[in-house]
Amino acid sequence: MIRETAQIRNTVQGTMEDTAQDTVLLPDGTSMPRFGMGTWHLAEGRRPQSQELNALRAGLDAGITLIDTAEMYADGKAESLVGRAIKNHDRSRLFLVSKVYPHNAGRRHLRQSLEASLSRLGTDYLDMYLLHWRGSIPLSETVECMEQAKSDGLIRNWGVSNFDTADMQELFATDGGDACAVNQDLYHLGSRGVEYDLLPWMDAHRMPMMAYCPLAQAGTLRSGLTSSPVVRSIAAAHDADPIQILLAFVLRRDDMIAIPCTGSAEHLRSNLRARSITFSDDEITALDRAFPAPTEKEPLDMQ
Numbered sequence: 001m002i003r004e005t006a007q008i009r010n011t012v013q014g015t016m017e018d019t020a021q022d023t024v025l026l027p028d029g030t031s032m033p034r035f036g037m038g039t040w041h042l043a044e045g046r047r048p049q050s051q052e053l054n055a056l057r058a059g060l061d062a063g064i065t066l067i068d069t070a071e072m073y074a075d076g077k078a079e080s081l082v083g084r085a086i087k088n089h090d091r092s093r094l095f096l097v098s099k100v101y102p103h104n105a106g107r108r109h110l111r112q113s114l115e116a117s118l119s120r121l122g123t124d125y126l127d128m129y130l131l132h133w134r135g136s137i138p139l140s141e142t143v144e145c146m147e148q149a150k151s152d153g154l155i156r157n158w159g160v161s162n163f164d165t166a167d168m169q170e171l172f173a174t175d176g177g178d179a180c181a182v183n184q185d186l187y188h189l190g191s192r193g194v195e196y197d198l199l200p201w202m203d204a205h206r207m208p209m210m211a212y213c214p215l216a217q218a219g220t221l222r223s224g225l226t227s228s229p230v231v232r233s234i235a236a237a238h239d240a241d242p243i244q245i246l247l248a249f250v251l252r253r254d255d256m257i258a259i260p261c262t263g264s265a266e267h268l269r270s271n272l273r274a275r276s277i278t279f280s281d282d283e284i285t286a287l288d289r290a291f292p293a294p295t296e297k298e299p300l301d302m303q
């Protein structure tokens with residue numbers, strides 16, 4: 001773990017300034033943006049949709065091309081919102097990710113789900129299609145359907161979400177399962193369990209992780225996170241706020257894609273600024289002391 005932390009520190013120095021173009025390499029040699037916009041809880045009527053549309057458009061205008069959504073979010077309305085936001089943007093420059101419900105991830109329904117997502121998004125392909133979490137449909141059947149959708153040009157790549165190390169091993173033991181391009185899991189400063197054996201496994205397979213809840217849902221997922229004196233003093237030193245420190249912590253790893261969600265253009269701009277925060281070795285040590293990396297296997301954290 002010490003070796004890994006040192007390696008991360010060495011590799012991230014100087015990369016955060018390269019903001020909108022910052023990418024990771026996928027196992028098939030194509031690249032994927034390292035910073036995107038999440039969409040869970042958008043289009044649920046929590047605020048005027050014009051505000052949420054403005055936030056997504058502010059991100060697109062700032063050069064953010066990755067958007068993460070799912071058929072589940074607001075029963076498809078989040079995908080429709082994204083479709084409105086990207087309408088006048090060059091599709092070839094975007095990286096759209098959506099997810100299929102586990103109960104739809106088989107021969108009976110996957111194609112129908114995928115086509116409905118494409119229609120709501122107003123596009124004819126996804127850059128990445130994820131199995132949202134494991135269900136009862138055999139992995140072999142999901143892999144077969146994903147590969148068929150790829151052959152048919154409806155998706156460029158596919159991946160999984162909420163898979164722990166044993167799930168990944170089982171997937172890779174499944175015929176064609178090693179074509180999986182990403183795994184999307186919960187990861188933030190207050191929940192570092194994936195650092196124990198999942199991230200090392202994924203690194204060994206050159207597979208990036210998509211970190212969901214990188215802001216710990218504005219700090220609410222763990223008490224004492226945004227009020228931590230360590231987080232607050234590091235924030236002050238960078239003329240930042242604690243939420244930006246949470247985001248910078250996730251982005252410090254160059255094998256990590258972060259997809260913070262906001263329906264506020266102001267928050268969006270604040271999140272963009274977090275990409276230029278680089279921690280000193282002392283700051284990393286202080287964060288590690290306050291919110292230690294795991295020393296044993298922990299159950300996969302999920303939302």
Ligand SMILES: NC(=O)c1ccc[n+]([C@@H]2O[C@H](COP(=O)([O-])OP(=O)(O)OC[C@H]3O[C@@H](n4cnc5c(N)ncnc54)[C@H](OP(=O)(O)O)[C@@H]3O)[C@@H](O)[C@H]2O)c1
Binds near residue numbers: 211259
């Ligand atoms: N695969 C999965 O099972 C799974 C599960 C959960 C999430 N996800 C994906 O990951 C994305 C991110 O996760 P998440 O949305 O749950 O959590 P998150 O990104 O950690 O936090 C979102 C919350 O933070 C607030 N926020 C955003 N920027 C802020 C800022 N600068 N200052 C203060 N508050 C701020 C947002 O409110 P405002 O809108 O008011 O800014 C929202 O309440 C989701 O949207 C979704 O796309 C995937």
